[in-house]
Amino acid sequence: xxxxxxxxxxxxxxxxxxxxxxxxxxxxxxxxxxxxxxxxxxxxxxxxxxxxxxxxxxxxxxxxxxxxxxxxxxxxxxxxxxxxxxxxxxxxxxxxxxxxxxxxxxxxxxxxxxxxxxxxxxxxxxxxxxxxxxxxxxxxxxxxxxxxxxxxxxxxxxxxxxxxxxxxxxxxxxxxxxxxxxxxxxxxxxxxxxxxxxxxxxxxxxxxxxxxxxxxxxxxxxxxxxxxxxxxxxxxxxxxxxxxxxxxxxxxxxxxxxxxxxxxxxxxxxxxxxxxxxxxxxxxxxxxxxxxxxxxxxxxxxxxxx
Amino acid sequence: xxxxxxxxxxxxxxxxxxxxxxxxxxxxxxxxxxxxxxxxxxxxxxxxxxxxxxxxxxxxxxxxxxxxxxxxxxxxxxxxxxxxxxxxxxxxxxxxxxxxxxxxxxxxxxxxxxxxxxxxxxxxxxxxxxxxxxxxxxxxxxxxxxxxxxxxxxxxxxxxxxxxxxxxxxxxxxxxxxxxxxxxxxxxxxxxxxxxxxxxxxxxxxxxxxxxxxxxxxxxxxxxxxxxxxxxxxxxxxxxxxxxxxxxxxxxxxxxxxxxxxxxxxxxxxxxxxxxxxxxxxxxxxxxxxxxxxxxxxxxxxxxxxxxxxxxxxxxxx
Numbered sequence: 001x002x003x004x005x006x007x008x009x010x011x012x013x014x015x016x017x018x019x020x021x022x023x024x025x026x027x028x029x030x031x032x033x034x035x036x037x038x039x040x041x042x043x044x045x046x047x048x049x050x051x052x053x054x055x056x057x058x059x060x061x062x063x064x065x066x067x068x069x070x071x072x073x074x075x076x077x078x079x080x081x082x083x084x085x086x087x088x089x090x091x092x093x094x095x096x097x098x099x100x101x102x103x104x105x106x107x108x109x110x111x112x113x114x115x116x117x118x119x120x121x122x123x124x125x126x127x128x129x130x131x132x133x134x135x136x137x138x139x140x141x142x143x144x145x146x147x148x149x150x151x152x153x154x155x156x157x158x159x160x161x162x163x164x165x166x167x168x169x170x171x172x173x174x175x176x177x178x179x180x181x182x183x184x185x186x187x188x189x190x191x192x193x194x195x196x197x198x199x200x201x202x203x204x205x206x207x208x209x210x211x212x213x214x215x216x217x218x219x220x221x222x223x224x225x226x227x228x229x230x231x232x233x234x235x236x237x238x239x240x241x242x243x244x245x246x247x248x249x250x251x252x253x254x255x256x257x258x259x260x261x262x263x264x265x266x267x268x269x270x271x272x273x274x275x276x277x278x279x280x281x282x283x284x285x286x287x288x289x290x291x292x293x294x295x296x297x298x299x300x301x302x303x304x305x306x
Numbered sequence: 307x308x309x310x311x312x313x314x315x316x317x318x319x320x321x322x323x324x325x326x327x328x329x330x331x332x333x334x335x336x337x338x339x340x341x342x343x344x345x346x347x348x349x350x351x352x353x354x355x356x357x358x359x360x361x362x363x364x365x366x367x368x369x370x371x372x373x374x375x376x377x378x379x380x381x382x383x384x385x386x387x388x389x390x391x392x393x394x395x396x397x398x399x400x401x402x403x404x405x406x407x408x409x410x411x412x413x414x415x416x417x418x419x420x421x422x423x424x425x426x427x428x429x430x431x432x433x434x435x436x437x438x439x440x441x442x443x444x445x446x447x448x449x450x451x452x453x454x455x456x457x458x459x460x461x462x463x464x465x466x467x468x469x470x471x472x473x474x475x476x477x478x479x480x481x482x483x484x485x486x487x488x489x490x491x492x493x494x495x496x497x498x499x500x501x502x503x504x505x506x507x508x509x510x511x512x513x514x515x516x517x518x519x520x521x522x523x524x525x526x527x528x529x530x531x532x533x534x535x536x537x538x539x540x541x542x543x544x545x546x547x548x549x550x551x552x553x554x555x556x557x558x559x560x561x562x563x564x565x566x567x568x569x570x571x572x573x574x575x576x577x578x579x580x581x582x583x584x585x586x587x588x589x590x591x592x593x594x595x596x597x598x599x600x601x602x603x604x605x606x607x608x609x610x611x612x613x614x615x616x617x618x619x620x621x622x623x624x
Contacts, residue, residue: 183574294514
């Protein structure tokens with residue numbers, strides 16, 4: 001394997017709990033790889049093993065050509081790791097926090113001041129450099145966490161749910177910063193529970209109960225949904241939901257504001273059947289048409305058929 | 307500071323919430339700036355916005371916990387300034403930091419909250435049972451709250467908030483940090499409550515949840531910058547158009563496109579580049595030319611429908 005991040009049958013067992021069950025990766029330099037899945041799927045454990053901060057029970061991983069178990073010390077110089085609950089010093093300023101990490105990673109000399117200035121600008125924190133980290137908003141704390149993880153200019157970044165609890169505008173900004181890093185050629189391995197963020201990754205692995213159940217580009221994953229998706233626009237949502245759920249060939253019914261999304265085994269036939277049944281039940285149908293599933297729906301549809 | 311309350315002349319029985327020019331200042335800072343909106347009974351109303359945009363301040367005013375500096379609000383027929391106690395008895399509220407007693411089990415927590423809302427005896431037993439079934443807590447009644455998974459805790463908080471059969475539920479980021487499958491179950495529960503006639507006023511950062519609301523308002527820096535049904539917002543309220551470009555290499559393309567003036571937004575989506583252009587007819591040829599000059603091959607370029615997030619970001623930029 002020639003990837004920047006490679007793993008073979010990586011597993012981790014905590015007492016009797018098999019948190020990660022034989023996952024393998026081959027991630028090319030410069031990819032943004034998204035690890036997507038619900039809580040408890042094993043995302044954090046996987047990231048910890050890849051970042052060299054936790055030893056696997058079985059299997060091996062190499063990052064930047066270094067073995068994550070036997071060469072964990074050397075690896076530290078080449079990877080940045082942002083834990084889900086990373087600590088910042090609340091009573092130090094933004095700048096002082098970055099300085100602190102610069103000390104830890106031995107960033108010295110002429111490059112230091114320039115790098116810190118650049119990082120502040122990069123993380124869009126230059127205007128806030130003298131503010132105490134403790135009073136920053138959630139989104140700004142995450143950006144500071146990212147700046148600290150990148151102080152030694154690693155080639156690989158591991159980010160564990162960095163946007164959890166962050167509002168949409170700050171989330172977009174965080175991803176814009178990641179795009180900048182991507183352009184510079186940094187390999188990014190990121191976990192998230194926001195499925196819409198998967199759309200911003202080069203490749204995505206869907207993790208569920210310790211395993212990677214699917215892997216591919218966001219476009220390919222959306223096409224993995226079983227059957228077809230129909231959007232039914234109706235003011236009588238409750239009637240429509242109750243009726244649609246009981247019809248044959250229906251996998252799943254989801255309610256969205258002014259419409260139902262119905263996953264069916266065969267779009268064309270079922271559309272007609274649903275229409276007849278709804279009209280018979282007294283529901284008004286404004287429109288019924290095929291729709292493209294979101295990744296969110298693709299994922300839920302996939303795991304409900306396991 | 308004078309507090310002037312405009313009379314609400316337009317209250318109708320099917321309104322659950324009306325806000326008219328609602329404003330709250332803290333010193334010189336205007337947290338909520340003359341916002342007006344209406345929520346109909348039985349509606350799921352999504353109140354969205356970044357942190358610090360005025361969401362929680364608005365909720366506090368609706369609950370009568372904070373007085374408006376100016377403007378007025380009416381909740382379930384009562385003025386928030388003059389009848390806060392009436393409102394509170396008819397509203398269920400789940401805050402971001404809703405506290406459940408972790409060393410009590412599910413039933414004990416529900417009993418505690420039921421009594422706090424003055425529901426006693428047989429009535430409490432009956433409503434507790436309904437809430438447990440509705441919230442999908444059957445089977446974990448004797449489980450210590452500390453041992454419940456995240457999704458169950460959220461549903462327990464909701465169960466506690468509906469024991470007094472509120473007509474309006476105000477939920478402040480009820481699903482923050484909850485995984486996608488549990489979030490979907492939680493929303494199914496909200497739909498069941500709404501179908502029974504409960505009005506739901508909910509804040510969220512998840513756009514897939516916003517899509518599930520009947521109507522939305524997006525608040526930014528104290529102002530409501532977009533409002534309507536999710537479809538209406540996506541179809542009619544976008545500033546500019548989203549152009550999706552499939553080209554190679556996308557990273558290099560992004561660098562080039564960022565140098566073009568007047569593009570509102572340039573972002574990378576996997577192998578695709580999204581840009582927001584105010585004037586597609588003029589700017590698309592400009593984009594194509596810039597990429598061609600940089601020897602970047604365009605596989606496809608097309609205007610795509612905006613996502614809700616695209617619209618909010620465009621409206622927030624003003």
